[in-house]
Amino acid sequence: MSAVARTALDPVDLLRGMLEIPSCSGGETRLAAYLVEVMSRLGYRAHVDEAGNAVGELIRGAGPTVMLLGHIDTVPGDLPVRLIDHRLYGRGAVDAKGPMATMICAAAQADFAGTLVVVGAVEEETPGSRGANHVGATRPQPDALIIGEPSGWDSVVLGYKGKLDLRFRAECENTHATNPGRKAGELAVEAWSLLLELLGPETSHQHFDAPGPTLMRVAADLRRADAHFSVRLPPGFDADALVTNVRRRLPGGEVEVLESVPACRVDRTDPVVRALAAGIRAQGGRGRMKVKTGTSDMNTLARRWRIPMATYGPGDSRLDHADNEHILLPDYLRGIRVLTHALAELGDIHVPPPGQAARHP
Numbered sequence: 001m002s003a004v005a006r007t008a009l010d011p012v013d014l015l016r017g018m019l020e021i022p023s024c025s026g027g028e029t030r031l032a033a034y035l036v037e038v039m040s041r042l043g044y045r046a047h048v049d050e051a052g053n054a055v056g057e058l059i060r061g062a063g064p065t066v067m068l069l070g071h072i073d074t075v076p077g078d079l080p081v082r083l084i085d086h087r088l089y090g091r092g093a094v095d096a097k098g099p100m101a102t103m104i105c106a107a108a109q110a111d112f113a114g115t116l117v118v119v120g121a122v123e124e125e126t127p128g129s130r131g132a133n134h135v136g137a138t139r140p141q142p143d144a145l146i147i148g149e150p151s152g153w154d155s156v157v158l159g160y161k162g163k164l165d166l167r168f169r170a171e172c173e174n175t176h177a178t179n180p181g182r183k184a185g186e187l188a189v190e191a192w193s194l195l196l197e198l199l200g201p202e203t204s205h206q207h208f209d210a211p212g213p214t215l216m217r218v219a220a221d222l223r224r225a226d227a228h229f230s231v232r233l234p235p236g237f238d239a240d241a242l243v244t245n246v247r248r249r250l251p252g253g254e255v256e257v258l259e260s261v262p263a264c265r266v267d268r269t270d271p272v273v274r275a276l277a278a279g280i281r282a283q284g285g286r287g288r289m290k291v292k293t294g295t296s297d298m299n300t301l302a303r304r305w306r307i308p309m310a311t312y313g314p315g316d317s318r319l320d321h322a323d324n325e326h327i328l329l330p331d332y333l334r335g336i337r338v339l340t341h342a343l344a345e346l347g348d349i350h351v352p353p354p355g356q357a358a359r360h361p
Contacts (some may be wrong), residue, residue: 001033011336012088012329015037015101018072019081019090025073028052028122032072035104035120044118054120058107063114064349065140068107068339069132069297070100070148070313071124075321086329093327095320096124097149099313102332106339112347118353122255124297127165130299136304144308144349147298147337150315153331153338154285156276157311159265161208162233165216166195166308170225170253177222185220187252188227192218195229208291209234215277225253231322232293235263252282263294264302271349272310279341283334292317308349312339313340328345 009346016037023031035054037085040045044056054072067070074092081090092098100120107116121131151157170187177183182190196203205212210243212232219226235241266273277287298311314335319325335336 002237004142007041009038011101011208012107015088015093015098015107015327015332016081016083016090017313018097019088022074022078023074023092024076024282025126027121029239030120032120035072038137039104042104044108047140048315049134049333052122052132053135056104056107056118058118059114059205060115061113063112063347064143065117066112066144066146066343066346067117067119067142068103068146068148069119069121069135069301070096070103071122071131071297072100072120073122073125074098075125077321077323079323079325085315087326088329089324089326091325093115093325094150094315094317095325096149096194096313098200098315098327098332099150099335101243102313102335102339103146103148104312106343107235108342110343114347116343121297129297129300132319133299136301138211138265141305141307142337142348144221146272146276146342147296147301148313149296149298149311149313150161150289150313150317150320151312152316153283153335154280155288155290156273157275157290157292157298158210158267158270158281159291160236160263160300160311161212161293162235162239162263162297163259164239165258165260165262166229166243166246167252167256167258168227168229169256170223172223172252174223182220182252183216183222184225184253185222188220190227191246191253191255191356192227192229192253194249195246198242198249200232208293211237223344228258230247232295234261234266234303237263247274258351261299262303264299265291266308266310270310271308272346275342275345276310276312276338278345279338281340285338
């Protein structure tokens with residue numbers, strides 16, 4: 001009998017309890033405490049770390065260490081939690097409380113002779129990914145990593161685009177609208193146009209190998225301008241060169257880099273990918289492979305850890321942040337079985353000897 005069954009914790013009740021606790025970025029304290037309580041009942045050694053992350057450890061032998069990390073914060077928006085026709089609605093049902101609950105349940109019942117570390121990370125939906133960065137800076141490198149984000153129960157995410165967030169600011173002297181000379185608002189428009197020109201004509205949010213720019217916010221008048229530009233970056237893109245060229249050609253104002261995160265991608269032979277694909281096949285799925293044009297905590301930790309990794313979680317990512325965000329409960333329960341199987345497969349992952357570099361994904 002599984003640990004979940006022994007403690008009489010129903011996976012649907014767990015997820016519903018998570019959805020009923022609001023956890024907009026910066027306000028995850030109640031949810032983190034709830035997850036520590038749940039994980040403790042499941043046999044985890046659990047605590048809230050200095051960044052506010054909920055961390056649970058299961059030490060079951062001298063085998064490898066696998067970390068499962070998902071985020072517990074959500075974007076703003078109060079959605080009523082309700083169950084309709086096997087669909088559980090609520091903010092975060094897909095992004096990413098569903099995948100987080102999947103990891104908690106799967107790790108608790110997996111046949112794994114090693115150490116499993118489950119992390120509910122804070123502030124993934126904000127620039128800086130404070131929770132994941134804290135984990136990368138303070139915890140020992142695991143032997144493998146699974147990121148919890150919605151891939152669909154029968155799919156694995158191999159990689160994500162990177163992200164470059166820029167802030168443009170300009171301040172001009174007071175003047176009449178008809179006077180010659182550039183105004184602050186005009187400088188903001190020119191900065192955006194310059195960015196598009198430097199990125200080239202092939203920009204796209206639909207293609208993984210092309211940069212995708214977005215004008216996130218602009219507030220401007222004749223005297224002051226403040227704008228936020230975001231660019232999703234393909235693998236190998238030189239973000240530093242882009243910023244240098246923007247600054248060199250700006251007619252006025254200044255550009256600040258708020259965040260720069262490179263793209264990440266693993267291949268199909270990655271041990272984590274293979275284990276997840278085996279779990280999907282065991283549940284009758286095909287094991288499709290995807291890349292995403294967004295960014296996740298996989299990007300954040302891939303910068304620090306050169307280890308096998310991939311992203312997995314039930315849920316339709318097209319519902320991320322949507323007003324009708326929901327997860328199909330049959331898919332959620334399949335996802336738990338998939339991940340439980342995958343963790344058993346990862347019990348045999350090769351652990352490099354002390355002093356030997358881990359394999360880069």
